[in-house]
Amino acid sequence: MVSTDQKTDVKEKEADCPVVVAVTSHAVFESGGAEDPDGLYVGGIAFPLLQALQKVNERLLKENPAESLLFDVILITTESQQQQQSSRITESIRHHGLKVSRFCFSNEEDFMENLLNNNVHLFLTTNRNEALQGSQKGVLSVLLDEHTASCPTEQLRVLFCGDAVVQSEAGPALASKQAAQSFSAQIGKMRGRFGLFDSPISIALVTSRGGRESCGDALRTLRSLGVNADEAYCLAGVPRGPIKRLLRPHFLLSECFSSN
Structure with a gap:
């Protein structure tokens, strides 16, 4: 089963030809579903990367408010526990100041359907098997590791x-x-x-x-x-x-x- 939620409070300009980037929730949030004292998920490996993507969008729009070539970020969740707590995922994203346009919830067997249906240009994950599946289906897939967590956020x-x-x-x-x-x-x-x-x-x-x-x-x-x-x-x-x-x-x- 696959479901997609459109985030309604995204203030960023809708792009006519966006570069669609999909990232898994287990890359965005710490493995094991670690939570802070407020019950929100703790940021994981992909945080600096998502912040850098946002910085590019901000600078592009600053240079040209009518810019159409922007990053469009999708969060994909395949973990059943987090799917049952979708509101916590959206609140955690908002709390950390990350801009995500869509939230896609699917099981591990059919998450590829989300990538293909959303015309994803780049798929980011910390799961080697997911990266391999994406590549086999013709989706550019990148396996993130712990080094990504120490990358810059401004570039x-x-x-x-x-x-x-x-x-x-x-x-x-x-x-x-x-x-x-x-x-x-x-x-x-x-x-x-x-x-x-x-x-x-x-x-x-x-x-x-x-x-x-x-x-x-x-x-x-x-x-x-x-x-x-x-x-x-x-x-x-x-x-x-x-x-x-x-x-x-x-x-x-x-x-x-x-x-x-």
């Missing part, structure tokens, strides 16, 4: 990995690649709304293998999608862990470079 940081991973299953690989390219193009347009400095979006590229040629090829691929990277790093075999800790990206994208 959305996206890291592109230029090291292509060749996938043997042409169907899901092609759909996943197309979804990643579409989302990347939208992020590129958003970034293009701002100047070189003081942007609420930062885009970086990293290539772990190969030399300058590999990095150059990856940069050209991004530019063909309309994405201009703010920073690029050619590691030439050096582990990328240190640079990730330095950049603190909210998520990493690699599907747009993959072969099929």
Whole structure:
């Protein structure tokens, strides 16, 4: 069973062509349903990311009140206990100052229906199986980890990995690649709304293998999608862990470079 609640008190401008981002409640709230003294859910891993998305929307609307390219956030709940306490979820979202346009409640078997019916461009979760299911259905899916909790809230940081991973299953690989390219193009347009400095979006590229040629090829691929990277790093075999800790990206994208 799937149900969707439209939030009626959202004051943000309705977007004509929004970038739909779906995030699971177990990523937004601490695992185990931890509550504060007021009985509201405690913020979890995805909080800095959602705050960064809001900051991008605020800056876009400040630059142009008629802006139509905005993030539209959907909260998806698959945990039965939280579904029974939907009012607590909405109150917790409001209490923490997060802007969510829709609340979708479904069981674990059919949550994919919500992603597809809402034309989700990016799906965020802390559940590896959910991320895999999303990718197999052609939805760009990102697995969040504990590092996301320490990311900035004032700037959305996206890291592109230029090291292509060749996938043997042409169907899901092609759909996943197309979804990643579409989302990347939208992020590129958003970034293009701002100047070189003081942007609420930062885009970086990293290539772990190969030399300058590999990095150059990856940069050209991004530019063909309309994405201009703010920073690029050619590691030439050096582990990328240190640079990730330095950049603190909210998520990493690699599907747009993959072969099929």
